[in-house]
Structures are given as structure tokens and as C-alpha cells.
Amino acid sequence: MHHFKRIIAATAIILCAPAAMAQDSITVAIQLEPPNLDPTSGAAQAIDSVLYANVFEGLTRFAADGAIVPALAERWAVSDDGLTYLFMLHDGVTFHDGTPMDAEDVKFSLDRARADDSTNAQKGLFAGISNVTVVDPLTVQITLDQPDGMFPFNMAWGDAVIVAPESIDNIASTPIGTGPFAFADWVQGDRIELVRNADYWGNPAALGSATFRFISDPTAAFAAVMAEDVDAFVGFPAPENLPQFQADPRFQVLIGNTEGETILAMNNQRPPFDNRLVRQAVAHAIDRQAIIDGAMFGLGTPIGTHFAPHHPDYLDMLGNSPHNPEKARALLAEAGFADGFTTTLKLPPPSYARRGGEIIASQLRAVGIQTEITNLEWAQWIEEVFTNKDFGLSIVSHTEPMDIGIYANPDYYFQYDNPSFQAVMTQLNATTDEGGRSALLKAAQRIIADDYVNGYLFELAVATVAKADIRGLWVNQPTAAVDLTAVRRAN
Amino acid sequence: MIRYTLGRLTSLTVSLIVASLVIFAVIEVIPGDPAAFMLGVNARPDTIAALRAEMGLDQPLFQRYFAWVAGMLQGDFGTSWTYKTPVADLISARIWVSLPLAAYALILSTAIAFPAGIYAASRRGGAGDITIMGATQLGVAIPNFWFAMILVLIFAVNLRWFSAGGFPGWGNPALALKSLTLPAIALALPQAAILARVMRSSLLDMLGEDFIRTARAKGLTRRQALWRHAVRNALIPVLTILGLQFSFLLAGGIIIEQVFFLPGLGRLIFQSISARDLIVVESVVMLLVFLVIVVNFAVDLAYAAVDPRLRRR
Numbered sequence A: 001m002h003h004f005k006r007i008i009a010a011t012a013i014i015l016c017a018p019a020a021m022a023q024d025s026i027t028v029a030i031q032l033e034p035p036n037l038d039p040t041s042g043a044a045q046a047i048d049s050v051l052y053a054n055v056f057e058g059l060t061r062f063a064a065d066g067a068i069v070p071a072l073a074e075r076w077a078v079s080d081d082g083l084t085y086l087f088m089l090h091d092g093v094t095f096h097d098g099t100p101m102d103a104e105d106v107k108f109s110l111d112r113a114r115a116d117d118s119t120n121a122q123k124g125l126f127a128g129i130s131n132v133t134v135v136d137p138l139t140v141q142i143t144l145d146q147p148d149g150m151f152p153f154n155m156a157w158g159d160a161v162i163v164a165p166e167s168i169d170n171i172a173s174t175p176i177g178t179g180p181f182a183f184a185d186w187v188q189g190d191r192i193e194l195v196r197n198a199d200y201w202g203n204p205a206a207l208g209s210a211t212f213r214f215i216s217d218p219t220a221a222f223a224a225v226m227a228e229d230v231d232a233f234v235g236f237p238a239p240e241n242l243p244q245f246q247a248d249p250r251f252q253v254l255i256g257n258t259e260g261e262t263i264l265a266m267n268n269q270r271p272p273f274d275n276r277l278v279r280q281a282v283a284h285a286i287d288r289q290a291i292i293d294g295a296m297f298g299l300g301t302p303i304g305t306h307f308a309p310h311h312p313d314y315l316d317m318l319g320n321s322p323h324n325p326e327k328a329r330a331l332l333a334e335a336g337f338a339d340g341f342t343t344t345l346k347l348p349p350p351s352y353a354r355r356g357g358e359i360i361a362s363q364l365r366a367v368g369i370q371t372e373i374t375n376l377e378w379a380q381w382i383e384e385v386f387t388n389k390d391f392g393l394s395i396v397s398h399t400e401p402m403d404i405g406i407y408a409n410p411d412y413y414f415q416y417d418n419p420s421f422q423a424v425m426t427q428l429n430a431t432t433d434e435g436g437r438s439a440l441l442k443a444a445q446r447i448i449a450d451d452y453v454n455g456y457l458f459e460l461a462v463a464t465v466a467k468a469d470i471r472g473l474w475v476n477q478p479t480a481a482v483d484l485t486a487v488r489r490a491n
Numbered sequence B: 001m002i003r004y005t006l007g008r009l010t011s012l013t014v015s016l017i018v019a020s021l022v023i024f025a026v027i028e029v030i031p032g033d034p035a036a037f038m039l040g041v042n043a044r045p046d047t048i049a050a051l052r053a054e055m056g057l058d059q060p061l062f063q064r065y066f067a068w069v070a071g072m073l074q075g076d077f078g079t080s081w082t083y084k085t086p087v088a089d090l091i092s093a094r095i096w097v098s099l100p101l102a103a104y105a106l107i108l109s110t111a112i113a114f115p116a117g118i119y120a121a122s123r124r125g126g127a128g129d130i131t132i133m134g135a136t137q138l139g140v141a142i143p144n145f146w147f148a149m150i151l152v153l154i155f156a157v158n159l160r161w162f163s164a165g166g167f168p169g170w171g172n173p174a175l176a177l178k179s180l181t182l183p184a185i186a187l188a189l190p191q192a193a194i195l196a197r198v199m200r201s202s203l204l205d206m207l208g209e210d211f212i213r214t215a216r217a218k219g220l221t222r223r224q225a226l227w228r229h230a231v232r233n234a235l236i237p238v239l240t241i242l243g244l245q246f247s248f249l250l251a252g253g254i255i256i257e258q259v260f261f262l263p264g265l266g267r268l269i270f271q272s273i274s275a276r277d278l279i280v281v282e283s284v285v286m287l288l289v290f291l292v293i294v295v296n297f298a299v300d301l302a303y304a305a306v307d308p309r310l311r312r313r
Helices: A002-015 A045-051 A103-114 A218-226 A239-246 A276-285 A288-296 A325-334 A351-365 A378-387 A404-408 A419-430 A434-450 B002-028 B034-039 B045-055 B061-073 B087-122 B127-141 B144-158 B173-207 B210-217 B222-259 B265-274 B278-306
Strands: A025-030 A060-062 A068-070 A073-078 A084-089 A129-136 A139-144 A181-187 A191-196 A209-214 A232-234 A251-266 A341-347 A369-375 A393-398 A455-467
Touching: A025 A045, A025 A218, A045 A209, A068 A073, A084 A103, A103 A129, A103 A139, A218 A232, A218 A239, A218 B144, A218 B222, A239 A251, A239 A455, A251 A276, A251 A351, A276 A325, A276 A351, A276 A369, A276 A455, A288 A351, A288 A455, A341 A351, A341 A378, A351 A369, A351 A393, A351 A455, A378 A393, A378 B034, A404 A419, A404 A434, A419 A434, B002 B061, B002 B278, B034 B045, B061 B278, B087 B127, B087 B173, B087 B222, B087 B265, B087 B278, B127 B173, B144 B173, B144 B222, B173 B222, B210 B222, B222 B265, B222 B278, B265 B278
Parallel strands: A025 A209, A025 A232, A341 A369, A341 A393
Antiparallel strands: A060 A068, A073 A084, A084 A139, A129 A139, A181 A191, A191 A209, A232 A455, A251 A393, A251 A455
16 A cells, blocks of 8 residues: 555656746747758758748848848848849858858858759759859858849748858758757757857847757647647648637637649640640639638638739739639530540649549539549659659649749749740849839739649648747748747747 | 577578568669659759769669668668768667657556456456456457547646657656656557457466366365466467567557657658658668567567477477
């Protein structure tokens, strides 16, 4: 009996072990663990989710609303011919290991990203650079092959952050950046810990420390939030549980947009999708709201072209392709497919594709288009659909920001080849004034919507569940990031 | 005994060689280029080629197989393509979650199953027997991942006695054990149900044997005969099941570690498969196969210890 009492006492002690956390720390969960901690190689979004703006900074950066604002460069100037950029760096910036950040580090970072043996997943961002010159320790001059109005935008990507030659060897496991948080620890498979950088050059972070945890299973995610193991879950994987959190005063639910244009991709070079009438018929066969309600639990904003609806230059082209099965059937008949046709629908793993695919298949069947659905793993999808272009239809979310330029590449997997669109993109790259760029971006959106290149479905939403007292989290995701710079607790 | 042990060792070695060939071959035929997958859709062909070279994928197949096996024999499991750290480090960090979890579950299931099985056998047909057998029927039928979710809902979400998952590390052993408790219970109960049934039926078989009747005739009570003679003889089938269960607990951990987001080998495999980190998948699967084969080897030796007749075979 004594033993029994002791066991009970010991259990009670264990159960009441201090769970209390200091009020200036936060535990944030995201779905996937970063495979490594080097944002300048590898495409995994989770790397940016943890490190972007927290540990690493670039010359420019994305603000919460998607605007491009100064970061390590306090300002920049572009020459009249658009070929030369001068970036003026902040004074007194140091890396977390104490070494100063200067123009040499910028040159090192950019040259490394565009080198022949570079494994930067977004090497295209640096392709236009012909030369990087150190003018003085706080000034870098970047010369381009041809004008690129997107250049300050490109430099805001997580793949373009500034790293130091002193710490590059171990960057994959011990990232050393310039941001408001320094990397502290990584227990692989469980958590990454960051601590406030006391020597930060800008406004210091309100939080003293932050812990990232990785929970991909929807049921486990629900349990972790409900048990208050985590203070916030960015990119909550179980949308069906959101109403329960919304009704619970302990939590707040933030629903925002990502940069993910979710499209029904059509193989523009393969019959029958080489026929614009067929593509238009497909566009009219789609009921966007039914897909958003059925596959995404109502989360998502319908789009009529390949552009983020929260962007100021977004053009509402939804009127171009309303749901109209009769019109779709008439267009198919006009194209010579009065009896419909059969094609393939290849689906990558995310639920928007797998669940959305079933709904789209039934919508297409209603106008006479039969689809053979094939479920693919990501690696297979990249090989079959993206590289070998062996598909009729596919569903995928294009998550890169401002990626309408992919329509100017006739070798891109949906193989859209339109010289007039390509001319608009060339002109856009040569234009640096805001008004001119805005007009060209709108023209580009109109061309691809009028050509019905792909079926434009919806902008992928992101749901964040957080404790009610957490302030300053991003609602939208202009780039994959959990920017903790402005995060604090209300009380 | 030496010949018996040598025979078992030979079959262990052959199993390992066959397993390594099968694992390597199966993982190589998985479609999709890991380099293209890791770099995503905006990567340029020269970047993918550079990464393939960095990962050693440009070398011939047989050369990579022998390099892999030779490396493992020296304790070098290669370098993870995604984590960029040695696979051996990844494994050694995570095995201290998976092995303790499996051992914890094994201890729990044995601690529950042995008394339950023996009690049921000694009260055959009574109310206690019927209750225990009914409970084990339920235990066998319930999948452990579902049971795990129910445990989380009750003890983490509602009662808040435990956290819903995660592992704080062995720096604080009490907290570490606490975080493994729900997963271990989820793993152990279905196993305990099977084990208790085997224990009971094996004991009942023994109780009908001649030597028990002889022991009773010598004046031992039913209980004395059970404890002194039947239990020891009933252990052979139970040991077999225990050996199989250890493998099952390691494998079952893959799902349970997902439910409780524990940083163990199961989660490592799961993450590596979805990240196409094939070198990690190959090495961890090989390690699990090795553990299972070694446990079975140990069970074979344990038979010989329990049953002297086997030693002379």
C-alpha cells in the first residue's frame, strides 16, 4: 500500500511539472519540418517559413501586405537605362556570429547563387545579373544583361538572402544571418528554437524566444492546439475543425490568401487542348464555388486569371468564364466534339488536387468530357507532368509570388506559346515605372484569360489558429514565412 | 549449443544480405528524380544536374549499392540529401526515442498480459476469465492509431494531464517518460491483448499435460503445479509472440510517432519518404530489419535456454 501511495505521489509530481512558459516566448507549429536550414539551396517552403525575416534578411523584403520594402539595403537607385542598380546598405549590421555585414557579403551571396555549381532552387532570379561590384563597404553595384523591373522584387525572395562566407560551410545546420532572431537549437524531428538577437540593427523583436514545432497529421494538429501545446499554428491542416476554434474564446482564427493560384492546367500543345474553343468550354464547365466549398471547406477566393486577388494590379476576369454548362457543350460542338472526348487528369498529393479533382471530373462529365484520374506522388508529378508534359489536365497551385511570367516560356509544362504575350512580358521587364508596369501586368492577365490557357480556379487560402492574446502574425502569405518580427502578446 | 548458434548466425547473415538487396532495389525503382523533386518546379536543368552530382546519383547503380553496404559495415550510413548531416547522427538521435518507446510498450504489455493470461487460465470458465477474454477481444480489434487518438482526446485535450505530443528530450527523464507514456499505452494495449490470449491458451494446453497430472498426484495444489511447472513450459509460444511483437512495436511506432509527433525513427522514415531522401530511407529501413533479425536471433537463443532439447538439434 505504501508503494501505491508513493507511485501516486510521483505521478502527481510528474503531471504537475511546470508547463508555464515565460510570457515573451511563443511556440509556433507549422506542418512540415525544414529539411535543412539553408534557404539558398533547396526549394522546401518550410525553410523560409522558419527563417525568412526572422534569421535571414535580403537586400529587400516582403512586408505583410506583399509590398517590397527595404531590408538590408536602406534604399536603392536604378540607372536611366534600367541596367545598373545601386544598393545602399544599412550601417552597423552584424551577423549573429558578430562579423560585420558589408558589401563584400552581398557580392559573395549573389555570386554564389548564380555560380555554375549553384544548387539554388530559384537560380532564375539571378540569371539577369552580369556583374556585382563592391563600390565601398556600404554600396553594391549590380549590373544586369537587360533591364528587369522585377529586380528589387527578386531580391526579396528567401532564396536571395544575404549570407556570410565565414559561416557558409555549416549553414544547413547552423544558420547565421542578420535578422532579429538568432538560431539557437534544432532537435531534428521535433523543434527549432530561436532567440532574440540583442544586437539587431533595426527594431528589436518583442519576443525573447520562439520555438517552431512540426505537426503534419491533421488530428495531431487539432489536439496540439486544443491542448494548448502550441500558441499558434500557421497553415492549419484541418479546415473542417476551424469552426470549432472560431467558436472557442481561447482561440482566434485568421484566414488569409497565399500566393498560390490554383489552376486546372491544360496541355496547350496536345489535342484537343490546342483548340481555344475546347479550353473555353472547359473554363465554362467549371463551377469554382462548388470546388471551393467541396474541396476546401469554403476557404479560397475565386480567380479568373493567373494573379493574386489581393495584389493591387489584380484584374477581375471572372466574368470571362462563368459556370455555364450549356455554353460549354455548345463550344465543344463548335470545336467538333459534340460527343465529348476522353482525357487524363493527373493529380499531385495536396487535398486541393485530390479532392478538387473528383469534383472537377464530375463537372467535366456533365458537359461530355470524360477524365481518367491518376493520383501521383510529387516526384512522379514533376517527372510525368512537369518535365515530360505527359498529361491532358492537371490541378496544381502555383505558389511562387508574381509568377505570371511563366506564361512567356513556351517550354513550361502547359506549353502556352503566344508571341504577343511574350512581347508584353519583355516590355514589362524593361519598364521600371509603377504606372507603366501596372498597365502591362493588367494587359498580361487579360491575354491569358482571353486565351483560356488554363482553368483558373481559386487563390489558395491559409488558415492560422492562434491563442486569443497573440498579436502581429501575418494573415496573408505573400511569401512562405512566419515573420515573428512584430509578434507579441496582448497582455 | 555451438552448432545451433552457428546455424542461427548463418541464417541471420543471409537474411541481412537478401534484405539489403531487396531494400536497395525497391527504393531504386520508385519513380521520380529526387533532385528534380527537391529543387521544385522553378529549378533550371543545370541546377538539377549539379544537385544530382552532389548526391552521387550520376554514378552507376551497382557502384552505389556496394558503396552503401561497405559504408554501413564501417558504421557510415552516408549523408542525408535533405538534412545534409550524416545519417548515422540522425539515427542515433532518434533511436533514443524509438527504442525506449518500444521497450516501454513491451514492458507495459508484458506487465498487463502475463498476470491477465495466468489469472484467466487459472479461473477457466469463471467470471474473471470471461471478462478478461472479452476485454482482450476488444483490444485485438481496436487499431492502435485510433486508440492513440482517443487517448489524446481524453488525456491531453480534455483532462490536460499530458501534452498532445512532442518529446522534450532526455535532459529531464521524468518529463521524457511522461511524454512517452500515452504512445506506449497506445502501442502496448493491443499487443497485451494478443499476448494475454496466447498466454492463457498456452497455459491451458499445459494444464492438460501428463506431467501436470503427475505433479498434482505428487500432492501439489493446482496453483503450485501451475506456477512451478506449467508457466515455464507455456513460455515458448509466448516468447515467439514477444519476439514478433518487438518488431511490430518498432513498425507500429511509425504510425504512433506520427500521431504524437515524436522525433523517432518512424517519423524519420515517414519524412524521408515524402522528401525523397532515399539514402535515409534505405539506411533506416535496413537498421530496422537488422534490429528485427537480431531480436529473432535472440528469441531463438532464448528457446534453447528454456527448452534444453533444442540445444542438441
